[in-house]
Amino acid sequence: MTNKILVTGGAGYIGSHTCIALHEIGYDIVVYDNLSNSSREAINRTSTLIGQPIEFIKGDIRDAELLRQVFASHQFFGVIHFAGLKAVGESVAKPLMYYNNNVSGTITLLEIMAEYDVKNLIFSSSATVYGDPENLPIDETSKRSCTNPYGQSKLAVEHILEDLAVSDTSWSLITLRYFNPVGAHPSGQIGEDPNDIPNNLMPYISQVAVGKLDKLNIFGNDYPTIDGTGVRDFIHVIDLAQGHVAALNYLEKQTVPNESGVAKQNSIGFLPINLGTGKGTSVLELVSAFSDISGQTVPYQFTNRRDGDIASCYASADTALTLLGWEARLSITDMCRDVWRWQRLNPNGYKKDL
Ligand code: NAD
Ligand code: UD1
Numbered sequence: 001m002t003n004k005i006l007v008t009g010g011a012g013y014i015g016s017h018t019c020i021a022l023h024e025i026g027y028d029i030v031v032y033d034n035l036s037n038s039s040r041e042a043i044n045r046t047s048t049l050i051g052q053p054i055e056f057i058k059g060d061i062r063d064a065e066l067l068r069q070v071f072a073s074h075q076f077f078g079v080i081h082f083a084g085l086k087a088v089g090e091s092v093a094k095p096l097m098y099y100n101n102n103v104s105g106t107i108t109l110l111e112i113m114a115e116y117d118v119k120n121l122i123f124s125s126s127a128t129v130y131g132d133p134e135n136l137p138i139d140e141t142s143k144r145s146c147t148n149p150y151g152q153s154k155l156a157v158e159h160i161l162e163d164l165a166v167s168d169t170s171w172s173l174i175t176l177r178y179f180n181p182v183g184a185h186p187s188g189q190i191g192e193d194p195n196d197i198p199n200n201l202m203p204y205i206s207q208v209a210v211g212k213l214d215k216l217n218i219f220g221n222d223y224p225t226i227d228g229t230g231v232r233d234f235i236h237v238i239d240l241a242q243g244h245v246a247a248l249n250y251l252e253k254q255t256v257p258n259e260s261g262v263a264k265q266n267s268i269g270f271l272p273i274n275l276g277t278g279k280g281t282s283v284l285e286l287v288s289a290f291s292d293i294s295g296q297t298v299p300y301q302f303t304n305r306r307d308g309d310i311a312s313c314y315a316s317a318d319t320a321l322t323l324l325g326w327e328a329r330l331s332i333t334d335m336c337r338d339v340w341r342w343q344r345l346n347p348n349g350y351k352k353d354l
Contacts, residue, residue: 001255002075004028005248006118008061008109009082010054011038013192014124014181014237016046018080021241023050027248030074032067033083034060037195041350045189061105064112071116078120078172078251079113080244081106084153087199088128088308091150102153103160110164119170119267120251121161122244125177127233127276127313129155136280137316140177140272147308158272165269172254172268174247179233179276179315181240183335184342191342192237193349202234202335205287206343209296216298218283220305225312229283233276233314236330236338243275246326276315277328286332293336 005022009015010031016038022029031043031054047054059066061083084102085091091098106123113119130138131145146152161173182202184191197213198204207213221228254266281289291298320326 001252002077004030004074004076006030006032006070006074006076006079007082008032008079009084009124010080011035011040011042011056012082013038014178014240015080015082016042016190017185017237018082018241018244019046019054020049020185021238021245022248025245030055030057030070030076032057032059032061032070034058037085039193039350042190042193045350049185049187049189061109062101064108067109067112068115071112071118076116076118078118078122078248079109080122080248081109082124084124086150088148088150089199091153092148095149098149098153099156102150103156106157107160110160114168120172120265122174122176122247122251123157123161125154125158125175125272126151127177127179127274127315129158129177130313132310133313136312137278137314138274139316140274140319162270169269170267172251172265173270174251174268175270175272176243176247177272177274178240179235179274179313181237182234182339183236183238183330184338185238186338186341188338188341188345191339191346191349193346201232201283201286202339205290205298206339208298208300209290209294209340210343210347212347214299216287216300217303218287218300219303219309221302223305223311225282227282227284230309231280231282231312231314233279234281234286234332234335235275235277235328236335238338239277239328239330240275243320243324243326246320246324247273250324271323273319273323274315274317275320275328276317278315278317280312280314281332286336289332290336290340293333294340
């Protein structure tokens with residue numbers, strides 16, 4: 001059986017960390033990315049951390065012809081599909097761009113996978129598909145609903161994968177629903193590199209701490225939570241990367257020899273799995289943890305709630321533990337320490353010359 005994995009979006013934040021984790025346990029990886037939200041520098045640094053050049057193909061998941069060439073020249077066990085656009089605000093302003101990239105792109109990828117009979121997929125979904133949850137912690141059977149085009153694009157892909165699994169039982173389609181990925185590689189060489197002013201909390205806090213931004217606006221202090229600020233399930237990107245390794249191992253375990261000794265795979269259809277820690281942390285708790293670790297004050301002010309935000313969101317991580325044997329190990333302290341190291345060593349992210 002081949003151990004080669006196609007990693008779409010592998011130059012990005014979660015993809016680059018996952019490439020390292022995959023390499024560490026012996027997977028052979030090919031990264032396919034159009035670099036629309038990443039850089040060659042990320043590939044170079046990931047290659048250095050791995051200790052050998054990564055096979056990198058610059059390409060778009062909507063480019064069927066190029067994908068065909070890639071599948072024709074490699075024998076893949078499966079695809080880890082990170083490629084996608086992810087900024088909620090931008091998706092509201094440019095919905096067609098988001099549906100085209102995230103939904104049409106995924107359909108093209110699936111069509112080419114089918115052509116080459118590669119039927120194992122791990123898809124990057126998000127806790128955003130749960131909308132405003134009715135119950136906490138959120139398990140995989142919770143109702144799904146989204147209010148913005150980014151979330152809708154993830155939900156649309158989930159529906160497509162469900163329909164595909166029904167139509168053809170030879171597919172194994174693991175959908176990983178990430179909670180709030182934060183953190184960076186402990187080397188400080190790779191991490192999250194947002195364009196412009198960050199939308200998400202952790203990169204915003206770290207840019208305030210390093211002095212790039214004046215103060216944090218905390219969106220609302222009147223939520224029904226421990227201190228009135230929003231509560232989220234922050235998960236270290238290193239744990240998240242290991243979650244992908246565990247999902248791949250799970251897929252491999254479904255491959256058993258048949259009576260004639262030939263490897264045969266038992267397909268698992270559509271399988272959604274939460275990747276979270278199961279613990280909620282409030283905005284103020286995260287600010288305080290980051291100040292402690294960095295030794296910097298993080299000035300903040302309370303402002304109005306952000307449209308579309310919910311009070312609390314944290315995972316039930318039981319399915320991942322039961323099926324994949326995976327659970328998050330790293331703490332909020334680890335997350336803050338690694339983000340702070342990445343931020344200090346790379347105040348301008350991968351853009352060295354600013
Ligand atoms: P990222 O932007 O750092 O990485 C995504 C990568 O995909 C980038 O390198 C980008 O250049 C590439 N890409 C985008 N469109 C492409 C296309 N059409 N063809 C080829 N490559 C393309 O984002 P990330 O944080 O690493 O997220 C990875 C995946 O996880 C995304 O699908 C995202 O929606 C999902 N996700 C992220 C988070 C998060 O908070 N980071 C949370 C939940 C889900
Ligand atoms: C956001 C997205 C979600 C996406 C996720 C990960 C929205 C509405 N949701 O989720 O779709 O999957 O990022 O990329 O954008 N906060 C502040 N000040 C800030 C930034 C954030 O107070 O400057 C607060 C928010 O109100 C929230 C918490 O911090 O309570 C976390 O925010 P964020 O990091 O943006 O993640 P989510 O809102 O969970």
